[in-house]
Amino acid sequence: MKARKPVKILLTNDDGINAPGLHALCQEMKNHGEVYVVAPDSEQSAVGHAITLSDPLRVQNFYKNDDFFGYAVNGTPADCVKIAYWALEIKPDILISGINLGSNTGINIIYSGTVSAATEGMFLNIPSFAISLTTFTNPNFSVAAKFAAKLSKLILAKGLPQGTLLNVNVPAVQNENEITGVMITRQGRAMYREEFDKRTDPHHRLYYWLTGQKVKLETEPDVDDRAILNNKISITPVQFDLTNYDFLEELREWGINY
């Protein structure tokens, strides 16, 4: 009998290398292959698809509780994937970004460091997915971790199209019986209304905090946020050709010249 090579799994996130969601994912994925962790040394939420050009990147060994080891990078999630692949020469069979604390749905995915790491994986032709738990409080990562393992196997067996990653959001439930299923969804298009909290500092200078967002959710059941409200795990296939092909034709008829 021929020995099968173990599956190489690269994990990263945007909550930082010390985040419980990453540790829960790592614990689970160790049952399914050879796990490598390369993650930001500090929280990188809402960094979007940033990369670090103006500062040098450093890689440090990070240990926790005797059973967790990873490489901590002083950069963004996208930096972590680039440096894992090109500098640390980790060539994984699959990349998982998460488990993020808080959902990554709708137009917010363009701000998402979690998704950006999976995007970098996709650019390197590594089958990649981002996975998020839709709560900030009392997280229970077990459903998401188990589902990540299941989805990994499916992806490794079936493959993903070039240029496409999966964006997974798992409803926050205390008991896994509450999950009502899995839904293949599209990215919601609902627009947000931002709010700023205007304050005066002790030195009498104004400053602003970006705070709440209000949004009118779409009603179709196959929209990411709507699936989650229905306690379904949402999976959106994501690609990065941003061209609006429909409008492209119309724009040609404007006859713009210089």
Added chain:
Amino acid sequence: MKARKPVKILLTNDDGINAPGLHALCQEMKNHGEVYVVAPDSEQSAVGHAITLSDPLRVQNFYKNDDFFGYAVNGTPADCVKIAYWALEIKPDILISGINLGSNTGINIIYSGTVSAATEGMFLNIPSFAISLTTFTNPNFSVAAKFAAKLSKLILAKGLPQGTLLNVNVPAVQNENEITGVMITRQGRAMYREEFDKRTDPHHRLYYWLTGQKVKLETEPDVDDRAILNNKISITPVQFDLTNYDFLEELREWGINY
């Protein structure tokens, strides 16, 4: 005769409020309406679509040469647009982000602060475009500035579809006669090969610089980078529904459950 209200124009960028490209754009656009500038107080290149959640934002008045005034924000381009609209209550008829030093084409647009500012404008239903000059050396912004004015008028007359912005790249030429026309393009899909420069610091610690990128350009003439090589101004209509609809159907047939 009824007096027409002047067009309100919001300018921003990612090279920072002191960047010559922004000043050239401002100078030109003042001939066409009421110009407001809200831009980062420092360079924010390759920040992607980042927003600032963990630090307070401050707005400072910025003056230069008696004829330039703008609001400088200690945040990203996306922050600038949000704060202009919601906190400074500037409600423009059109938003222009640029003129960026260096091209924003192909998959690189997801790292682009210049494009992210136009995206924020689009989210606020402001007709928006990003404009970049495809050089880092000896920039001559006059062609791009003139073209920005022309395109603004067209957009104000015809409108843009909801959820769509334009991404404009202007070839770097010394003489405007060298421009061979305008082309409506699609975003290139060419993948990059990253390189890291590995060094040792004076304290014997390793560090990395993200450096070169190599790419095999697509050959179709209607790809953004290809149009620029042909000395054409490239205009790509960009939207942010990232769903891969083709693969969505196939993914439904995987029958994933929990």
